[in-house]
Amino acid sequence: MSADTGVCCALAVDSRLSAFSRRMFLVVEMVDTVRIPPWNFHRQLNEAVAEELNKKLANKVVYNVGLCICLYDITKLEDSYIFPGDGASHTKVHFRYVVFHPFLDEILVGKIKYCSQEGVYVTLGFFDDILIPPESLQQPAKFDEAEQVWVWEYETDEGTHDLYMDQGEEIRFRVVDELFLDTSPTGPTTDPEPPANSSTAPTAATDDSAQKKEAPYTLMASISEPGLGLLSWWSS
């Protein structure tokens, strides 16, 4: 499956990336061995491989790479092997995948998911874990406990206007930091205490492995610049 890139080839293929390039979506070259079960042998190899790769990677975060969206193309298929004991074929595939990985300082537009003491959470629909910490909001800002929203106390000559950051509002922000967490399983804990003992409170070890659902990929954002923040604040 190869994409029809047309004139956009000039944009996609030509760049020898500089460290400062800013793009929301990237193409990442990867190599992997794809296992195709025998019941799929009747299909075109390309299609079966594409399906397996999408099954494995789509909507998943690869550590230090980004959120995988979909297959861009297959660049090389090596020979397929069948190993003793397994009826499936194993093929080494060189391919390129479209990955979401915005760079530092990139400007993006999203929607406010909700606010909490920790800041404003923003979502892009396909990517949810974007946080604007309180210090990166337009200052001065305060947290309205009753409505659970952050408010920008915008000062003008006539006095202070309270600009609320409501849920669902479109917001323009700048990416300032990213955090990749390795959420692969850590294996059994070496804690000698048997689980039955912890009748009081769970030990710290079990707490960690219970995984407070840490996001594998988080973006930190800022809106403390002119032009950033709710779109309605800056539009005519």
Next chain:
Amino acid sequence: MEVRDANAAMLSNYEVYQLLTELKEKRKESVKNKHSTGQQNLNTIMYETLKYLSKTPCARQSPETVKEFLTAMLPHKLTKAEKLQLLNHRPQTAVEIQLMVEESEERLTEEQIDELIQKVTDILPGDPQQEDTPGDAEMDASTEQ
């Protein structure tokens, strides 16, 4: 699995939008395996990404507009990254241009910024619902300075 090159190429929003739309068409034709559990992730990410991109200016672009836009941007000496940001966001005000172009106060004069906004508005198709009085954008750009 091995990552050979984590930075092989940049894609504009328009290219991703094209890719996903074509993929969606192809998958519509082969109806049978779309709903198997393995495909659910791909369906979800495709749906959400297409939803997000269709609300951005890239949904109304074509290879010709992209080419025209890049040619028109040549005299302004912008970096590739800046041109792509302008392409993806279609800024309408000087404030937005300042966000996307580094050190715009030093590199561009006020007239050049206005010229940029004009070119962006003319060449890149806008949202038909929001385009009531295009004159407003220029007026605001000059008053905001």
